Amino acid sequence: MITGDKVWFDGSLATSKSISVSLMSHGLHYGGGVFEGIRIYDTPRGRSIFRLRDHLCRFIDSAKYLRLNIEYDIDDLYEAVKLVVRANGPNADYIRPIAFYGETPNLSMNPLNIPSHVAIITVHMGSYIGNRQVQDGMDVIISSWEKSSNRTTSSMAKICGNYINLALAKLEATQAGVDEAIMINCNGTVAEGTGENLFIVRNGNVITPDLASGILEGITRDTVMRLAKASDYIVEERPIIRGELMVADEIFMTGTAAEIVPVRTINNVLVADGAPGPVTRHMQKLFHDVVRGRDARFIEWIDLIDDKSAEISDSLETFETES
Numbered sequence: 001m002i003t004g005d006k007v008w009f010d011g012s013l014a015t016s017k018s019i020s021v022s023l024m025s026h027g028l029h030y031g032g033g034v035f036e037g038i039r040i041y042d043t044p045r046g047r048s049i050f051r052l053r054d055h056l057c058r059f060i061d062s063a064k065y066l067r068l069n070i071e072y073d074i075d076d077l078y079e080a081v082k083l084v085v086r087a088n089g090p091n092a093d094y095i096r097p098i099a100f101y102g103e104t105p106n107l108s109m110n111p112l113n114i115p116s117h118v119a120i121i122t123v124h125m126g127s128y129i130g131n132r133q134v135q136d137g138m139d140v141i142i143s144s145w146e147k148s149s150n151r152t153t154s155s156m157a158k159i160c161g162n163y164i165n166l167a168l169a170k171l172e173a174t175q176a177g178v179d180e181a182i183m184i185n186c187n188g189t190v191a192e193g194t195g196e197n198l199f200i201v202r203n204g205n206v207i208t209p210d211l212a213s214g215i216l217e218g219i220t221r222d223t224v225m226r227l228a229k230a231s232d233y234i235v236e237e238r239p240i241i242r243g244e245l246m247v248a249d250e251i252f253m254t255g256t257a258a259e260i261v262p263v264r265t266i267n268n269v270l271v272a273d274g275a276p277g278p279v280t281r282h283m284q285k286l287f288h289d290v291v292r293g294r295d296a297r298f299i300e301w302i303d304l305i306d307d308k309s310a311e312i313s314d315s316l317e318t319f320e321t322e323s
């Protein structure tokens with residue numbers, strides 16, 4: 001993963017090497033920060049940031065749980081993201097905004113009156129889980145770690161400190177030689193992956209855990225639910241019991257970094273016959289077209305880095321005529 005040389009930090013563009021952050025930062029010691037992960041895609045009319053405003057809304061909302069003051073409003077952040085993306089050139093495909101509590105006097109855990117900082121970083125990520133896994137499916141385990149409950153912290157917020165629970169599960173999966181871990185919550189039902197939401201397909205219906213299952217309200221999850229409904233699937237948001245994973249016709253996981261990845265095995269047991277199923281394949285294809293601005297029905301999710309909005313509808317007409 002190559003990090004962009006330019007970053008946006010507390011209101012201006014700078015080189016990443018010029019930034020220094022206090023070793024007394026609350027964010028470093030106690031995880032007092034929030035972040036986002038956002039993808040950049042090529043479209044027929046130039047590069048676009050997928051659902052940028054939705055990601056920035058979640059960023060601002062995540063900060064509310066921590067009473068973390070972000071001095072910038074959504075329009076400031078929107079412009080800042082575009083500025084840093086342009087500055088880092090075409091190699092950047094993933095954006096990481098992060099806001100965190102800075103220097104904490106006396107190492108106090110109380111975040112009140114601690115200054116906050118905001119940074120926007122870009123990287124070249126490519127495929128997060130792996131191209132082979134996107135094609136053929138990934139192998140996962142059910143983590144021995146329980147997903148933090150909605151009473152432990154808020155799963156709906158992308159709070160830095162929340163991620164140690166998920167990092168332990170990712171470590172466990174890596175040490176077990178597989179690609180991902182599925183987290184079970186305190187009720188014994190399925191929550192999500194370490195950086196992905198989870199869907200199962202049973203009897204042709206598309207089912208994903210509800211918010212009470214202790215999940216992040218994923219933007220890709222929302223995209224997939226809307227695309228599935230547009231494809232006339234019945235979509236259910238409800239608790240999924242562990243046993244349903246064993247009898248599902250298909251399982252796939254979704255996230256900005258991961259995109260849509262089929263699950264091939266769980267704890268070494270094949271999901272159905274192990275091959276990605278037709279619903280998963282359909283959703284992957286539709287998602288691929290939508291994020292690349294090739295589906296007129298979802299064009300409002302396309303946010304061109306260099307705004308040529310007038311031209312995008314022309315290019316869509318061309319695409320529709322050609323395809």
Ligand SMILES: Cc1ncc(COP(=O)(O)O)c(C=O)c1O
Nearest residue numbers: 195196197216218219220255256
């Ligand atoms: C814990 C967790 N669940 C799910 C997701 C997927 O969310 P999104 O689709 O918004 O990237 C992510 C990634 O952001 C995540 O970190």
